[in-house]
Amino acid sequence: MTEQQKKKLSKFLSYILRHHPDAIGLKLDDNGWANVNDLLSTPNMRFSMEDLEEVVATNDKKRFSFNADKTKIRANQGHSLKTVDLELKAQTPPKFLYHGTVAKFIPEIRLNGLIKMSRQHVHLSKDRDTAVKVGSRRGNPIILSIRALDMHNSGKDFFISDNGVWLTDHIPAEFIDFT
Numbered sequence: 287m288t289e290q291q292k293k294k295l296s297k298f299l300s301y302i303l304r305h306h307p308d309a310i311g312l313k314l315d316d317n318g319w320a321n322v323n324d325l326l327s328t329p330n331m332r333f334s335m336e337d338l339e340e341v342v343a344t345n346d347k348k349r350f351s352f353n354a355d356k357t358k359i360r361a362n363q364g365h366s367l368k369t370v371d372l373e374l375k376a377q378t379p380p381k382f383l384y385h386g387t388v389a390k391f392i393p394e395i396r397l398n399g400l401i402k403m404s405r406q407h408v409h410l411s412k413d414r415d416t417a418v419k420v421g422s423r424r425g426n427p428i429i430l431s432i433r434a435l436d437m438h439n440s441g442k443d444f445f446i447s448d449n450g451v452w453l454t455d456h457i458p459a460e461f462i463d464f465t
């Protein structure tokens with residue numbers, strides 16, 4: 287596959303496995319897994335098992351995983367589907383985590399903290415460079431430092447996805463360093 291074909295398939299899989307399996311009549315199980323054979327018989331989308339394997343293995347953010355015998359595939363994070371339970375285990379975060387956003391959202395974030403919007407969680411990065419990439423999707427990035435360990439110690443759960451994205455339910459403004 288060319289890089290362009292891989293990107294197209296990754297975007298398609300993100301859309302289907304995180305948000306709209308119904309768009310192609312696919313069923314996800316309670317933990318977000320789709321049957322690979324069902325996915326391969328998607329009408330009007332021509333891709334093979336080898337293409338899926340290549341995207342799972344080489345995807346820049348490791349967005350997708352197979353189960354052990356490669357009969358099932360799921361997205362590692364980013365779901366808006368409320369019914370998917372990734373069975374993430376709560377983990378102790380580092381002292382700081384980072385969130386990349388843009389200036390127009392800052393007044394709202396100061397008031398209400400970071401909100402998960404349409405997704406299941408607020409997404410956080412373990413380093414600034416990754417947060418810069420996340421924020422750059424929307425424009426000139428602004429990087430917020432999150433006092434994650436303090437927040438954890440105040441009783442809030444943090445999770446880490448299989449591809450290393452830190453997740454939590456909500457970040458109150460008091461734990462955000464805006465400077």
Ligand code: HQG
Nearest residue numbers: 349364386387391394395398399400401403405409420451
């Ligand atoms: C903002 C990509 C106003 C928040 C990335 C963000 C990530 C608020 C946007 C993953 C707000 C939500 C997720 C508030 C938060 N008022 N705006 N109170 N609280 N926001 O896409 O973190 O490529 O749902 O700053 O790499 O940007 O898809 O979240 O700008 O890991 O694999 O509301 O998506 O991964 O946007 O990105 P998103 P995100 P993939």
